[in-house]
Amino acid sequence: MKKVFLIGSVASGKTTLAKRLSEKMNVPWFELDSIVYHQTPKGRCRRTLAEQLEVIMDIDKKGAWIMEGTDRDSYQYLYKMADTIIFLDTPLRVRKIRILLRFLKQKIIRLQDNNRLHILK
Helix, strand or coil: CCEEEEEECCCCCHHHHHHHHHHHHCCCEEEHHHHHEEEECCEEEECCHHHHHHHHHHHHHCCCEEEEECCCHHHHHHHHHCCEEEEECCCHHHHHHHHHHHHHHHHHEEECCCCCEEECC
Protein backbone atom coordinates (compact mmCIF):
# COMPACT_ATOMS: atom_id res chain seq x y z
CA MET A 1 0.00 0.00 0.00
CA LYS A 2 1.99 2.96 -1.29
CA LYS A 3 -0.56 5.08 -3.15
CA VAL A 4 -3.88 5.33 -1.36
CA PHE A 5 -6.97 7.11 -2.69
CA LEU A 6 -9.64 7.73 -0.02
CA ILE A 7 -13.08 8.62 -1.35
CA GLY A 8 -16.24 9.50 0.49
CA SER A 9 -18.92 12.08 0.88
CA VAL A 10 -18.65 15.15 3.10
CA ALA A 11 -18.05 14.26 6.78
CA SER A 12 -17.47 10.58 6.04
CA GLY A 13 -14.14 10.55 7.92
CA LYS A 14 -11.73 10.87 4.98
CA THR A 15 -9.43 13.44 6.55
CA THR A 16 -9.28 11.66 9.90
CA LEU A 17 -8.43 8.34 8.26
CA ALA A 18 -5.91 9.98 5.90
CA LYS A 19 -4.10 11.62 8.83
CA ARG A 20 -3.99 8.35 10.78
CA LEU A 21 -2.74 6.35 7.79
CA SER A 22 -0.18 9.04 7.02
CA GLU A 23 1.22 8.89 10.55
CA LYS A 24 1.21 5.09 10.68
CA MET A 25 2.72 4.61 7.21
CA ASN A 26 4.97 7.70 7.30
CA VAL A 27 3.52 8.79 3.96
CA PRO A 28 2.39 12.33 3.05
CA TRP A 29 -1.33 12.95 2.60
CA PHE A 30 -3.06 15.52 0.44
CA GLU A 31 -6.57 16.93 0.49
CA LEU A 32 -7.76 17.06 -3.09
CA ASP A 33 -9.53 20.36 -2.41
CA SER A 34 -6.09 21.92 -1.90
CA ILE A 35 -5.08 20.59 -5.31
CA VAL A 36 -8.23 21.86 -7.02
CA TYR A 37 -8.06 25.24 -5.27
CA HIS A 38 -4.91 27.16 -4.45
CA GLN A 39 -4.17 30.40 -2.65
CA THR A 40 -3.06 33.35 -4.75
CA PRO A 41 -2.49 37.02 -3.85
CA LYS A 42 -6.04 37.63 -5.15
CA GLY A 43 -7.55 34.88 -2.99
CA ARG A 44 -8.50 31.26 -3.50
CA CYS A 45 -8.61 30.24 -7.17
CA ARG A 46 -9.60 27.06 -8.96
CA ARG A 47 -6.94 25.34 -11.02
CA THR A 48 -7.78 24.08 -14.49
CA LEU A 49 -8.03 20.31 -14.99
CA ALA A 50 -4.62 20.36 -16.67
CA GLU A 51 -3.10 22.23 -13.72
CA GLN A 52 -4.70 19.79 -11.25
CA LEU A 53 -3.26 16.84 -13.15
CA GLU A 54 0.17 18.50 -13.23
CA VAL A 55 0.13 18.94 -9.43
CA ILE A 56 -0.97 15.33 -8.93
CA MET A 57 1.69 14.03 -11.33
CA ASP A 58 4.36 16.01 -9.43
CA ILE A 59 3.18 14.42 -6.17
CA ASP A 60 3.11 10.99 -7.79
CA LYS A 61 6.71 11.32 -9.03
CA LYS A 62 7.90 11.66 -5.42
CA GLY A 63 6.67 8.19 -4.48
CA ALA A 64 4.11 7.11 -1.89
CA TRP A 65 1.08 9.28 -1.10
CA ILE A 66 -2.40 9.36 0.36
CA MET A 67 -5.02 11.52 -1.35
CA GLU A 68 -8.50 12.10 -0.06
CA GLY A 69 -11.59 13.81 -1.39
CA THR A 70 -15.06 13.41 -2.76
CA ASP A 71 -15.57 11.65 -6.07
CA ARG A 72 -15.31 14.16 -8.94
CA ASP A 73 -14.91 13.66 -12.66
CA SER A 74 -11.52 15.37 -12.50
CA TYR A 75 -10.20 12.67 -10.13
CA GLN A 76 -10.78 9.73 -12.48
CA TYR A 77 -7.05 9.37 -13.24
CA LEU A 78 -6.40 8.71 -9.54
CA TYR A 79 -8.25 5.40 -9.80
CA LYS A 80 -5.51 4.17 -12.16
CA MET A 81 -2.63 5.71 -10.18
CA ALA A 82 -3.62 4.37 -6.75
CA ASP A 83 -2.69 0.86 -5.68
CA THR A 84 -5.32 1.02 -2.91
CA ILE A 85 -8.76 2.66 -3.09
CA ILE A 86 -10.84 3.04 0.06
CA PHE A 87 -14.47 4.15 -0.17
CA LEU A 88 -15.95 5.41 3.08
CA ASP A 89 -19.70 4.79 3.24
CA THR A 90 -20.55 6.44 6.54
CA PRO A 91 -24.25 6.39 7.55
CA LEU A 92 -26.14 9.59 6.78
CA ARG A 93 -27.16 10.17 10.42
CA VAL A 94 -23.49 10.10 11.47
CA ARG A 95 -22.50 12.49 8.70
CA LYS A 96 -25.31 14.91 9.64
CA ILE A 97 -24.07 15.03 13.23
CA ARG A 98 -20.48 15.57 12.07
CA ILE A 99 -21.53 18.36 9.71
CA LEU A 100 -23.46 20.10 12.49
CA LEU A 101 -20.56 19.77 14.93
CA ARG A 102 -18.10 21.00 12.31
CA PHE A 103 -20.30 24.00 11.59
CA LEU A 104 -20.60 24.85 15.28
CA LYS A 105 -16.89 24.43 15.80
CA GLN A 106 -15.80 26.45 12.76
CA LYS A 107 -18.45 29.15 12.40
CA ILE A 108 -20.46 29.76 15.55
CA ILE A 109 -18.48 29.37 18.74
CA ARG A 110 -14.95 30.51 19.46
CA LEU A 111 -13.39 30.66 22.88
CA GLN A 112 -11.46 33.85 23.32
CA ASP A 113 -8.31 34.18 25.41
CA ASN A 114 -10.36 35.57 28.25
CA ASN A 115 -12.58 32.45 28.18
CA ARG A 116 -15.62 34.44 27.08
CA LEU A 117 -17.91 32.94 24.49
CA HIS A 118 -17.88 34.95 21.29
CA ILE A 119 -20.47 34.48 18.55
CA LEU A 120 -19.01 35.08 15.09
CA LYS A 121 -20.88 37.07 12.47
